[in-house]
Amino acid sequence: MIEKTQLEKIETKLDSVEKSTDGTIKLIFNTGFHCVLIPGKNNTSSNSDFKNKYTLCVSSQVGCAMGCTFCLTAKMGFMRNLSADEIVLQFDCALEHLCSLYNIDMSKLSNGKNSKGVCYASELITSIVYMGMGEPFNNYDNVVSSISSIHETYCYSFSKITVSTSGVIPSMKKFIDLDWKVHLAISFHSGFQEVRDRLMPFLSRWKIDELVEICNLYSEKFRDKIMVEYIMIKGITDSKKNLEKLLSLGFSKMTNFNLIPLNGTMELEGKTYYCSDNETLDNFHSTLRDAGFKCFTRKNMGEDIEAACGMLNQND
Numbered sequence: 001m002i003e004k005t006q007l008e009k010i011e012t013k014l015d016s017v018e019k020s021t022d023g024t025i026k027l028i029f030n031t032g033f034h035c036v037l038i039p040g041k042n043n044t045s046s047n048s049d050f051k052n053k054y055t056l057c058v059s060s061q062v063g064c065a066m067g068c069t070f071c072l073t074a075k076m077g078f079m080r081n082l083s084a085d086e087i088v089l090q091f092d093c094a095l096e097h098l099c100s101l102y103n104i105d106m107s108k109l110s111n112g113k114n115s116k117g118v119c120y121a122s123e124l125i126t127s128i129v130y131m132g133m134g135e136p137f138n139n140y141d142n143v144v145s146s147i148s149s150i151h152e153t154y155c156y157s158f159s160k161i162t163v164s165t166s167g168v169i170p171s172m173k174k175f176i177d178l179d180w181k182v183h184l185a186i187s188f189h190s191g192f193q194e195v196r197d198r199l200m201p202f203l204s205r206w207k208i209d210e211l212v213e214i215c216n217l218y219s220e221k222f223r224d225k226i227m228v229e230y231i232m233i234k235g236i237t238d239s240k241k242n243l244e245k246l247l248s249l250g251f252s253k254m255t256n257f258n259l260i261p262l263n264g265t266m267e268l269e270g271k272t273y274y275c276s277d278n279e280t281l282d283n284f285h286s287t288l289r290d291a292g293f294k295c296f297t298r299k300n301m302g303e304d305i306e307a308a309c310g311m312l313n314q315n316d
């Protein structure tokens, strides 16, 4: 846990908390960033000390420089990197909030493992995803240091942490070389270079072939599945041609696909775009499954408090 003196130094503290009707909780910090607790399925297993489980989505920057056209954070522009302490603070505050919500003795959590040898904190926050505001690999050192700190302080397993990147290839390579077996997710969004470049204009230097190559390298090295995130936008990413292209790129069968319905609308080149319809989403999902890939469709949570994917913005 962060020492009180360190907290005072960074001058960042929890400002307010918002709760969605679907149970999603947004923690808002006084220096312009948020983290989000997403409720999972309740667990009544006898091995578990807690019934309520959450995934924590943490921010790594205030704003973001990547300018992805479908993302609200991009509209803020880049403001600053979060320090490692500020990233860990999100985890500490999330735990503290849940402990007060469910009447749990917080001091037990920082003692590492429970009587059954299970990481106590991960009984409550079952996974941490670096998927909030910012591109984590544009703040590489602080992200790595925050992961190391959470791992050491809480005995929190690397395998319960996921870093989601828009595809900063040199940092992905460095991260894989750490041999930590932290999960990786990559915002891929189109198999066509020109479509990806329109959606993610500041990432055009990274080519599709190189992205597929590094995804396969990760899967091969760790015998683990990388998560390929794919946004579903009607008329841009969801045509039959897009699906065929995606299947032709040579992704290893160790790849998981996560289809993300566009949140709200998106403006691009003077036109308004919407989420794909359910039939198209189902077709993408079943075709990828039939081709031998594991495929998920993300359910957007916390839309009423603007905590859903791509909705984190300072000015809400």
Ligand code: SF4
Pocket: 064, 065, 066, 067, 068, 071, 072, 073, 074, 132, 133, 134, 135, 166, 187
């Ligand atoms: S999607 Fe991620 S990388 Fe792209 S602008 Fe938003 S926060 Fe940045």
